[in-house]
Amino acid sequence: MGKRLPIFLLIFILLYMIGSLICYPLLTKRHVLKQKSKTTEQTAKETIDQSAAIHCLDDNTQALVYRLALIESAQHELIMTTFDMSDGESGQDLMAALLQAADRGVHVRLMVDGINAWLKLERSDLFGAFSTHQNIEIRFYNPIRLTKLWKLNYRMHDKYLIADDTAYILGGRNSNNLFLGAYRDTYNIDRDLYVLEEAITTASDAMQEKEQNSLQDIKAYFEKIWAQPDQKIFRKKETQKTKEGLALLREHYKELQTTYPEAFSDTETLLTQDLIRVESIQFLHNPLYADEKVPVVYQRICQEMEKGEDILIQTPYIICDKGMYEDLTALCNAGKQINIITNAVESGANPWGCTDYLNERGHILKTGAGVYACMAGQSLHTKTVLIDDETSIVGSYNLDLRSTYLDTELMLLVKSKELNRQLREQAAIYQEKSVYEKAGKAAQTGSLYEKKEMSGTQKIIYSILRILIRPIREVL
Secondary structure (H helix, E strand, O other): OOOHHHHHHHHHHHHHHHHHHHHHHHHHHHHHHOOOOOOOHHHHHOOOEOOEEEEEEOOHHHHHHHHHHHHHHOOOEEEEEEOOEOOOHHHHHHHHHHHHHHHOOOEEEEEEEHHHHHHHOOOOHHHHHHOOOOOEEEEEEOOOOHHHHHHHHOOEOOOEEEEOOOEEEEEOOOEOOOOOOOOOOOOEEOOEEEEEEOOOEEEEOOEEEEOOOHHHHHHHHHHHHHOOOOOEEOOOOOOHHHHHHHHHHHHHHHHHHHHOHHHOOOHHHHHHOOOEEOOEEEEEEOOOOOOOOOOHHHHHHHHHHHHOOEEEEEOOOOOOOHHHHHHHHHHHHOOOEEEEEEEOOOOOOOHHHHHHHHHHHHHHHHOOOEEEEEOOOOEEOOOEEEEOOOEEEEEOOOOOHHHHHHOEOEEEEEEOHHHHHHHHHHHHHHHHOEEEEOOOOOOEEOOOOOOOOOOHHHHHHHHHHHHHOHHHHHHO
């Protein structure tokens, strides 16, 4: 009996992991699908913000500089939320800038997804030192708990930075060297929107009341997710080692002023130049609890696509279920011209998304949508939906099952002909770097497309993965 106990224990652990990580989300998804056709509570409460101007951040170094400038501009409060952060060069840049803000009395709150925090931050000496400052609060969303392993699938995929009641950056970039700065030869191509709010007031009973805007909607969302019961508060005790870490970060801040002078020498000019006035902005988000979700963001995107005719979707990968295929098919059958730009398998950075595309390519094309398989030179991580010549939806949502049913996701729905024009011009470059496929038509190669062959090793790996991922594609 004694020899059998370890075997039974291993079997129990294996079943517990399979049940928690695969069976639980599959079973609970059936429940939320019953609610899919219902109008969600959020949809009725969306604020239409008509007081904003924006700037699109498509360059990784520019995205870092704007973050540093926004942090520098803060006088009272900074809120930063990210899915993935590390203590590499760009992470140190952000920590140094946030620490300097805390030194001058700004209240800093930082939230990081629990898995990535455990992998990259909890044992970091610099991050530990950063956490000791009295004006800095840090929480981890849904940290790993062996007694609640079934919650592991439900991640916080949000990425935004808010300064006071003035401005914010929201988009698809994580807080590491793949997305910020020019610290790597290989990186991800992504997009954020910098949004500057104008202080608009209206008279009401001789009192001045501020109108609701998208920034306030995001802050209200943050307060709710900050207060979720599953969060982990992170703060290291002050020691000689943490004091040394803080000294290093303060010294690094001085280096930043030399490296990125545009973020510090005339911050106000940087944050107020080259802005586009928009007709309106709406903040969209999935439910924020760590469990299976009604697909709010996906539903809203579909509602907007129903209103348009010419639709262009940019997504790093495409992983759809039967219901999502049916929605795409219905839109195409209704006469909508839908095209999707995604990474070619040969250049994609996500092996799961690439493998699923190899398996599902036929199903995707059967919907009637056209697909641009892009060879951009770097991996595309941009998440954008462009509808006709005015509507642009930008943020963290991928066209996949995880973003639809499992993770928190944020998008900005912007009405602006100028922004839409800019984003379509940018997309046109990637279309020229792609092979275009659509059911019933011969494949077309763009003028800038550079063919790349997979290596023999890659082909073998993908052949194996194509079999392995089939039963678990719902949680990729």
